[in-house]
Structure formats: structure tokens, C-alpha cells
Amino acid sequence: MNCLTREETQKYIDNELSADMHNCISNHIKSCDICKGLHSEVLKDVKQLHKYLQVFQVDTESIPPVENIINAQKTSVFTTPVFIKSIAAIILILVTLSILIPYFDKPDRITESEWIVNNLLNDNDPNKQWNDNQILITITNSSDELVLSFALDNSDKINK
Amino acid sequence: MVKDFERTYLKFYKEIYQFAFSLSLSAEDSSDLSQEAFIRLLKEYNKGVTIENPRAWLYKVILNLWRNEHNKSKKQKTKNLHINTPSTDHNTPERNFLKIEKRDLIFDCMNQLSPIERDIILLYHDGFSYAEIAELLDMRTTSVGTTLSRSIKKLTTKLKAKHHELFD
Numbered sequence: 001m002n003c004l005t006r007e008e009t010q011k012y013i014d015n016e017l018s019a020d021m022h023n024c025i026s027n028h029i030k031s032c033d034i035c036k037g038l039h040s041e042v043l044k045d046v047k048q049l050h051k052y053l054q055v056f057q058v059d060t061e062s063i064p065p066v067e068n069i070i071n072a073q074k075t076s077v078f079t080t081p082v083f084i085k086s087i088a089a090i091i092l093i094l095v096t097l098s099i100l101i102p103y104f105d106k107p108d109r110i111t112e113s114e115w116i117v118n119n120l121l122n123d124n125d126p127n128k129q130w131n132d133n134q135i136l137i138t139i140t141n142s143s144d145e146l147v148l149s150f151a152l153d154n155s156d157k158i159n160k
Numbered sequence: 161m162v163k164d165f166e167r168t169y170l171k172f173y174k175e176i177y178q179f180a181f182s183l184s185l186s187a188e189d190s191s192d193l194s195q196e197a198f199i200r201l202l203k204e205y206n207k208g209v210t211i212e213n214p215r216a217w218l219y220k221v222i223l224n225l226w227r228n229e230h231n232k233s234k235k236q237k238t239k240n241l242h243i244n245t246p247s248t249d250h251n252t253p254e255r256n257f258l259k260i261e262k263r264d265l266i267f268d269c270m271n272q273l274s275p276i277e278r279d280i281i282l283l284y285h286d287g288f289s290y291a292e293i294a295e296l297l298d299m300r301t302t303s304v305g306t307t308l309s310r311s312i313k314k315l316t317t318k319l320k321a322k323h324h325e326l327f328d
Contacts, residue, residue: 010309016290042309045316052319053285055263056182063173064191066166069198 001028004035009042118149165205168214169198175286176218182282183226185267193229197221216288220296223279269318277311284308 001024004012011017012025029035115138119125139148176197180190197218204211211217270278276297283293293308294301 006313007306007309010312011290011305014290014305014308016305045312048316049281049312050285052266052315053182053282055259055266056178056185058178058181058187058190063170064195066169069169069195069202070162072195072199 001025003032004028004038006038006042009035009038010046012039013043013046114146115149118146122149162205165202168201172215172218173198175215176222179219179282179286180222180226183222185263189229193222193225196225213292216292216296219283219286219288223296227275265322266319269315269322272318273311273314276307277314280304280308281311281315284312 004025008017008025012022012029015022017025029039115136118138119136135152137150137152138146141147173194177190177194180193180197181187184190184193200221201211201214201218270281273281276299279297280293283296288296290304290308291301293299293304299307
């Protein structure tokens with residue numbers, strides 16, 4: 001058998017080899033000074049390692065009551081981050097829509113009823129205007145609200 | 161189900177806390193990690209899931225939680241020097257100080273290893289077999305021996321070279 005590598009020695013020490021291989025190595029170590037030396041070195045490192053890592057030993061005062069875990073586990077679905085984020089997103093969408101919706105419903109022209117009412121308020125008879133071939137001028141502001149309306153007769157006189 | 165959980169909790173809490181502490185060196189983080197791991201275990205039990213090896217399962221959860229936590233904040237974890245010290249204090253303040261200093265040095269040296277190397281050493285120290293380590297760290301069983309051997313050599317060399325006066 002060839003001399004051992006460090007890895008093989010490690011596996012041997014940790015009993016991670018097949019029974020046959022383990023026996024083979026045991027016999028080899030007995031007869032080979034180099035492998036015997038390597039075995040001692042690796043074994044010493046392993047013992048040192050366990051000794052070093054004992055510094056992380058901490059005496060926990062006591063084990064916290066298991067009820068802490070049981071109660072912590074009973075979190076309502078309503079307090080989960082996903083649920084809260086979903087609700088926040090829905091609220092944001094609703095607020096945005098409530099701000100924007102009034103701007104969606106804009107008439108792009110004066111409605112017929114508005115025109116008729118305006119004429120009546122100004123003592124104009126829409127039917128007479130129609131018969132007299134008058135031209136109706138309407139002026140709206142940037143919000144499409146009727147500001148002014150007047151009629152032009154055939155002689156281009158402005159009758160307000 | 162709750163009884164099973166309670167048994168598992170009482171059996172493994174200290175060990176899981178210990179493992180979390182060796183990763184974080186912070187009592188607060190260790191408590192949080194341990195509690196979170198057991199909460200997840202309880203949820204699995206409540207779902208009716210059978211966990212054959214709860215010890216290994218808990219270790220895996222701690223490792224994953226720690227990695228996520230560590231990746232989130234890359235800043236160096238502050239070491240809590242006022243950690244629980246043995247209440248039955250046969251140690252003098254000087255001994256305690258030396259113990260803390262040794263612990264910090266070992267922690268520093270371990271953090272100079274790669275995460276896999278550090279984790280493999282800690283799991284090995286806690287008595288896991290190569291097959292269990294391979295499963296916990298998502299590596300091949302055949303690689304465990306090689307990585308372990310290399311990691312131990314690296315760590316012991318670092319410690320002996322830099323801080324031999326503490327380890328004589």
C-alpha cells in the first residue's frame with residue numbers, strides 16, 4: 001500500500017472509510033514510520049481544534065419557556081408583511097384613482113343642453129337663431145367650461 | 161404534536177444556541193436565530209411534516225438564516241464581549257479576560273477561512289458525520305474529507321503562527 005495522504009489520514013481518524021480500507025491503513029500505519037508520524041500530526045490537530053472551539057462554549061442561563069415559541073408561531077395572517085404590503089398597494093391605487101377620475105370625465109364640447117340653457121338665459125331663441133341663419137359662437141375656458149356665447153347675424157353684427 | 165415539539169426543543173435548544181453563537185458571537189443574534197429556527201420547526205410539525213433528523217434540520221435552518229443575515233449586512237458584526245460567562249465563577253476576572261481574548265482571536269481566524277471551510281469545521285466539531293455535513297452544506301460526501309482536512313490544517317496553522325503564546 002502507498003503512503004497515506006493527509007485526507008486519507010483524516011478519514012481514517014474519523015472512521016469514514018470502509019472496514020477493509022480501515023484495516024488496511026491500520027496495518028500500514030503500524031509498519032510505516034512516515035505514516036505513523038502523519039497520523040500523530042493529524043490526530044494532534046484534530047484534538048487541538050476541538051480544544052480551540054471550546055472557547056465558544058457559553059453557559060446559557062436557562063432555556064426560554066417553550067410557550068414563547070408557541071405564541072410567536074401563532075402570528076395572524078393579517079400581520080404578515082405580504083398582507084400589509086398588499087393592503088398598502090391597494091390603498092395607494094384607490095387614492096390615485098380618486099385623484100385622477102375627475103379628469104377622465106371631461107366633455108370635449110359644450111353639450112346641447114348647456115347651449116340651449118345658455119341661450120334661454122341670454123334671452124335668445126335658438127329656433128329663431130336657426131331660422132335666421134345666425135352663427136353661434138361659444139367660448140370655453142381651458143377646463144371646457146362655457147364662458148361666453150353669442151350669436152352673429154348675417155350682417156356680422158355682434159348681438160350679445 | 162406539541163409534546164413532540166417540546167421534547168425536541170428541550171433536547172436541542174442549548175446545542176442550537178451554541179452553534180448560532182459560534183457563528184455570530186452575539187448572544188442577541190444567537191437567541192433570535194435559535195428562536196426563529198424553532199418557530200419554523202413548529203410550523204412544520206403543525207403542517208404534519210415528519211422530520212426524521214430534527215437536529216440536522218435545525219442546524220441547516222441556522223446556517224441558512226445566518227447566511228441570509230450575514231449577506232444582508234456586510235458590516236462586521238460587533239462582538240459582544242459581555243457575553244454570558246459561567247455563573248458558577250471559578251474564573252478570576254483575569255482568566256475571563258484571557259478566555260474572551262482567545263475566543264475573539266479564534267473567531268477572527270475562523271472568519272479568515274472561506275464560509276464553507278468555517279462551517280465544515282463547526283459541524284465537524286459538533287459531531288456530524290461526513291454524510292451529514294455533505295447534506296447540510298450541499299456538497300459531495302467525497303469532498304468533505306478533503307475540505308475538512310485542508311480547513312483544519314489552515315486554521316491550526318494560522319492560530320499557531322499568530323497567537324502561539326495563547327495556545328501553549
